[in-house]
Amino acid sequence: MGLKESSTEGVESMYSNLVGVHKRIWKATGNQSIHYGYYEDDDDDMDTASTRMMELVADTVDIDRHSRVLVLGCGAGEDAIWIADEFDAEVVGVDLIEDQIELAREYAWKRNVEDLVTFHTDDFHELSSASDGSFDVVWALESVSHSDNLEAVVDQCDRVLSEQGQIVFADWFAPDDSMSDSEEKRLRKLDNLMRQWTDTLDEVESTVAAGGFDDFTAVDVTDGVRPAVSRRYKSSFIMIPFYTVASAIGLASAELRDVTKASYHMHVLVRDDVMRYYILSAS
Numbered sequence: 498m499g500l501k502e503s504s505t506e507g508v509e510s511m512y513s514n515l516v517g518v519h520k521r522i523w524k525a526t527g528n529q530s531i532h533y534g535y536y537e538d539d540d541d542d543m544d545t546a547s548t549r550m551m552e553l554v555a556d557t558v559d560i561d562r563h564s565r566v567l568v569l570g571c572g573a574g575e576d577a578i579w580i581a582d583e584f585d586a587e588v589v590g591v592d593l594i595e596d597q598i599e600l601a602r603e604y605a606w607k608r609n610v611e612d613l614v615t616f617h618t619d620d621f622h623e624l625s626s627a628s629d630g631s632f633d634v635v636w637a638l639e640s641v642s643h644s645d646n647l648e649a650v651v652d653q654c655d656r657v658l659s660e661q662g663q664i665v666f667a668d669w670f671a672p673d674d675s676m677s678d679s680e681e682k683r684l685r686k687l688d689n690l691m692r693q694w695t696d697t698l699d700e701v702e703s704t705v706a707a708g709g710f711d712d713f714t715a716v717d718v719t720d721g722v723r724p725a726v727s728r729r730y731k732s733s734f735i736m737i738p739f740y741t742v743a744s745a746i747g748l749a750s751a752e753l754r755d756v757t758k759a760s761y762h763m764h765v766l767v768r769d770d771v772m773r774y775y776i777l778s779a780s
């Protein structure tokens with residue numbers, strides 16, 4: 498589906514510029530997640546929904562207190578810290594953004610898991626902080642969609658995992674490539690705004706298989722995530738004109754304008770089933 502554009506610099510700039518906005522959200526929600534929640538009830542709060550998503554991801558792989566888990570794109574640490582706290586497992590979180598890694602370290606102290614979790618600034622295409630065969634599970638919650646080279650990420654997963662190691666990628670993917678031209682145009686617009694690339698399930702499955710992983714499983718959890726997409730859209734839509742003007746006169750970042758605009762395209766694409774949320778695992 499088209500040509501991927503290099504995105505690492507764009508991703509760095511986006512998350513660095515959004516740290517202030519994320520801090521305000523975390524203050525309101527009481528956790529430090531940067532992922533979609535899974536809603537069983539429309540009036541679930543964001544913390545409950547965010548934790549439920551991590552539980553669903555964890556259900557697809559084997560994690561216990563003897564496991565070593567590598568979290569790719571750990572953001573400000575929510576998923577890495579939750580895994581350590583929930584399973585007593587040893588966890589390493591990596592992310593591109595130094596500021597987020599600092600926040601993750603402070604958060605691990607607050608949550609009393611600093612002995613179980615370590616954080617490194619690292620690019621998941623390189624994983625220079627991780628040694629060969631040293632992990633049981635590689636976990637990526639809404640991070641590998643930012644890759645313009647999933648093959649390199651999968652090769653790194655293969656390198657750092659033990660013989661029986663498992664991967665789990667939870668994210669938005671296109672169920673197939675049967676979309677119309679206008680849907681594909683909208684999808685690529687969203688990808689540009691979010692500094693990401695949305696692959697089809699088949700593309701991910703072949704990349705993962707080429708990297709030496711079998712038993713590819715896809716769990717579709719879209720319906721539980723729809724309320725989150727709709728909330729983001731409703732709270733952002735009226736702000737689009739404001740951030741468009743504010744970014745033009747230097748009062749808001751282009752990244753804040755873009756993620757606000759993205760919420761509208763996301764709403765349309767999810768409503769029309771052009772993209773769906775899957776938890777993909779393989780071993």
Ligand SMILES: C[S@@+](CC[C@H](N)C(=O)[O-])C[C@H]1O[C@@H](n2cnc3c(N)ncnc32)[C@H](O)[C@@H]1O
Nearest residue numbers: 530531532570571572592593620621639640643
């Ligand atoms: C949507 S956030 C998810 C954060 C975290 N997993 C969570 O659930 O809160 C995606 C994260 O992936 C990180 N990321 C994107 N590309 C990366 C790369 N090449 N290497 C490491 N981290 C990356 C971003 O910096 C961002 O923190």
